[in-house]
Amino acid sequence: MGSKGRFVEWAVVGSDIGPLLLAATGEGLVSVVFHADDAVRGRALGRLAGQLGAELVEDASGRLAEPIRRLEAYFAGGLREFGLRLDWSLTTGFNRQVLRELASGVPYGSVVGYGELAGRVGQAGAAQAVGAAMASNPLPVVVPCHRVVESDGRLGGFGGGLETKRRLLELEGVLPPPLF
Structure with missing residues (x-):
């Protein structure tokens, strides 16, 4: 585990605006990154690990299932409000x-x-x-x-x-x- 015993789950999902990197902590969705090709993903994950002092794991427990479902519904035109738990720790x-x-x-x-x-x-x-x-x-x-x-x-x-x-x-x- 990371220095704080925390871990961040991540996944890359396709969307109408290109691949998005999603990351979540136990508190909620913490990051969305545009244009998440291999190079962008690598830099973003490195930055997240440093900022959050956490270990990164690819969507191990399903924390991202609901954010992914809601983003898909948004891009399909069926969702107007995300209503997700958010982790605001990357902004102050x-x-x-x-x-x-x-x-x-x-x-x-x-x-x-x-x-x-x-x-x-x-x-x-x-x-x-x-x-x-x-x-x-x-x-x-x-x-x-x-x-x-x-x-x-x-x-x-x-x-x-x-x-x-x-x-x-x-x-x-x-x-x-x-x-x-």
Whole structure:
């Protein structure tokens, strides 16, 4: 076992936006990583082991069965709220506050501006800090940073790439599907 006697289960699952690496502790889902090919998976797992001080095991006890089922339902258009137990240990302070507000206060099919989200957590004028919180989100898709846009409606940035953000917003009906 890891230095704290903890272990993290992980699995790579296919999705409409490419392979996703999911990781869970006994507390809940702790990480979702986009574009989880072999190289990305190796780096992400190494980072997780160091950050959590835990041993990594490939989905040994089935901790990921429910998150996988719910992600499949989301991508099939049948799930609007994940309702999963989340382990917030990879984020702290302002970032955690912003991500929790995002998770609970920006529902499926809607968007919020960086500045508006800053105001919701009592930090009006901290739009750039909200952007940094989105960039450090350890649970994208489930904690929907793709729903945060610029005040003028432009997409803004996205750690999974703008095409991934567009596809997620299309899935949720915020953007129309491409014509071609």
